Each structure stands twice: as C-alpha cells, then as structure tokens.
Amino acid sequence: MAGRLPLDYSYLFYQWNEFTDKVRSGQNIFPQSWSSSLWQEKLHLLHNIITNHPDSGLCSRCGECCLDFPFACRPVEFFYILPYIALQWPKDRQQTLFLEQMGKIRDDGQNYCPFLEKGGCSIYPVRPLLCRRAICGEHICNKQNRDFDSLGDWCNADPVITQLTTMNLVYYYFDEQNQSIELNWPVELPGLKSFSLTVAPFEIWLLLLLDQRELCAGVLELKTFKPILQCLKPGTLSLGTA
Ligand code: SF4
Ligand code: SF4
Known part of the structure; x- marks a missing residue:
C-alpha cells in the first residue's frame, strides 16, 4: 500500500457519528437537487433487482x-450501502472502516475499495451492481479472464447487455420531457467550476454527504481520482478549475 488520501479520518468518523442519527431517525439525507421520492423509487428498484437476482453461489468472494x-x-448505490453500515454494523467496525480502511491508495495510484477485507467483501449483500457479476444468470468472473468492460471479448454478450440494461434502469430516469437523465449529485466546491457527479469513489460521496467541501475539493483534484470520476456538465466531461 502506497499511502492514504490526506484526510483527517478521526474527524470524519466523528462527523459520521453525528450523521448516523439522521439515518436512524429516517430524515431525508439525499441531495436536494432531486426529489426524495425519486431517490426512494430508485432505491426500491435497486433493492428489488438485488433480491430478485440472488447470488449464483459461484463467486468464492x-x-x-x-x-x-x-x-x-x-x-444511488452509495445511499443503498449507507444504512447497511450505519444501522447494521457495530460501532467498532464502523470505526475500523474510517480509521483503517478508507482512503488507501496503491503504488500505481489506484484506490483500494474500502470494503475489501481478508474475508472478502464486507458489504456483500449491498455491494454495487457492477460488483455483482451474476445478476443476469451468467457468472462474470475475472478468474475466467473476462473483461467486464470489453463486450468484444465475450463469446456471448447477451448476459452483459441484459445486466447493463438492468443497471441503467436504476441509474437513469425520464423527466417530464421524456428525456433520459442520469441521477447525479450536483457539486459546488471552492475553487472548482460547478458540475454534477455520476460516478465516484465511496470517499468522495461521503465527503459530499458530510458537507466537507474544502476536503472534497482537494481530493477531487488528486490525479488518483480524476480518471474514475464521471461528471455531467454541459459541453464537458472533465473537471476544471474556476
Ligand atoms: S474474482 Fe470476483 S467474481 Fe470471481 S470469485 Fe473472486 S470475488 Fe467472486
Ligand atoms: S464493494 Fe465491490 S469492489 Fe468492494 S469489496 Fe465489495 S465486491 Fe469488491
């Protein structure tokens, strides 16, 4: 392991503890840009897809x-994971996540998943859809040397297309003009042009949730994270300084 993101993890854990009261009391924790009912609708859909496509048992974790x-x-996946950690994990496990697991960076600059433990995935029942390599029947396992992102490498692309289509039902919605819009989190941070994030590491979502704007701006600028962030902004897909 090469290092960790420059964050005060003890402070973040303190903030998280304050925040979990909101989760416990069922307060609205979603970004205000979209209605709470839309987030809830997508969370229900995600939950239904997960429960209707039980794990194949072929993944050894x-x-x-x-x-x-x-x-x-x-x-939406972040909001699905969040209550699982806040309400089902004991406090000491939550503390370990913050103080030891979060923000780890490898030698090659890639981030580690904070949920990967020796025994496998610590959020297995609520892990994101992309981590589910068998929601449409065929087990997609890297041990079989299949590249999930490369359809051309597949002898039978149908399960992948079905999986991607299913995922998009969760990630997109139709507005009143029948336009397909990707659910996103509008971001306004000091020193950065405003933009909307659609895909980001767990740590970024957490900093936005806890309203740690300056810390979030600093982390977003790290070259480690820039390649995996996906933003919605008219005319550009890249971040830029204001
Ligand atoms: S490589 Fe991934 S999908 Fe395959 S068994 Fe291991 S954890 Fe499961
Ligand atoms: S969340 Fe996904 S990437 Fe992380 S440990 Fe679980 S399955 Fe692996």
Whole structure:
C-alpha cells in the first residue's frame, strides 16, 4: 500500500457519528437537487433487482476482481450501502472502516475499495451492481479472464447487455420531457467550476454527504481520482478549475 488520501479520518468518523442519527431517525439525507421520492423509487428498484437476482453461489468472494479496477459507485448505490453500515454494523467496525480502511491508495495510484477485507467483501449483500457479476444468470468472473468492460471479448454478450440494461434502469430516469437523465449529485466546491457527479469513489460521496467541501475539493483534484470520476456538465466531461 502506497499511502492514504490526506484526510483527517478521526474527524470524519466523528462527523459520521453525528450523521448516523439522521439515518436512524429516517430524515431525508439525499441531495436536494432531486426529489426524495425519486431517490426512494430508485432505491426500491435497486433493492428489488438485488433480491430478485440472488447470488449464483459461484463467486468464492476471493476479492480478485475487486483489485482489478478502481472502486467507484453511483450515488444511488452509495445511499443503498449507507444504512447497511450505519444501522447494521457495530460501532467498532464502523470505526475500523474510517480509521483503517478508507482512503488507501496503491503504488500505481489506484484506490483500494474500502470494503475489501481478508474475508472478502464486507458489504456483500449491498455491494454495487457492477460488483455483482451474476445478476443476469451468467457468472462474470475475472478468474475466467473476462473483461467486464470489453463486450468484444465475450463469446456471448447477451448476459452483459441484459445486466447493463438492468443497471441503467436504476441509474437513469425520464423527466417530464421524456428525456433520459442520469441521477447525479450536483457539486459546488471552492475553487472548482460547478458540475454534477455520476460516478465516484465511496470517499468522495461521503465527503459530499458530510458537507466537507474544502476536503472534497482537494481530493477531487488528486490525479488518483480524476480518471474514475464521471461528471455531467454541459459541453464537458472533465473537471476544471474556476
Ligand atoms: S467474481 Fe470471481 S474474482 Fe470476483 S470475488 Fe467472486 S470469485 Fe473472486
Ligand atoms: S464493494 Fe465489495 S465486491 Fe465491490 S469492489 Fe468492494 S469489496 Fe469488491
């Protein structure tokens, strides 16, 4: 392990503890840009997809695929993971996540998934859809040398297309003009042009949630994270300084 993101993890854990009261009392924790009912609708859909596509049992949870790509998820997946940690994990486990697991960076600059432990994924039941390599019947495992992002490498692309289509039902919605819009988190941070994030590492979502704007701006600028952030902004897909 090469290092960690420059964050005060004890302070973040303190902030997190304050925040979990809101989760416990069922307060609205979603970004204000979209209605709470839209977030809830997408969370229900995500939950239904997960419960209707139980794990195949073919995944041994070895964690090999977790090391193959940088961890990032959609905001709706972040909100699905969040109550699982806040309400189901004991406090000492939450503390270990913050103080030891979060923000780790490898020698090659790629981020580690904070949920990858020796025994495998610590959020297995609520892990993001991209981590689920078998939601449409066929087990997609990196041990079989299949590149999830490269459809051309597949002898049968149908399960992948079905999986991507299913995922997009969660990630996109239709507005009143029947335009397909990707659910995103609008971001306004000191020193950066405003933009909307659609895909980001867990740590970024957490900093936005805890309203740690300056810390978030600093981390967003790190070259470690820039390649895996996906932003919605008219005319550009890249971040730029204001
Ligand atoms: S999908 Fe395959 S590589 Fe990934 S954790 Fe499961 S068994 Fe390991
Ligand atoms: S969330 Fe779980 S399955 Fe996904 S990359 Fe992390 S450890 Fe692996």
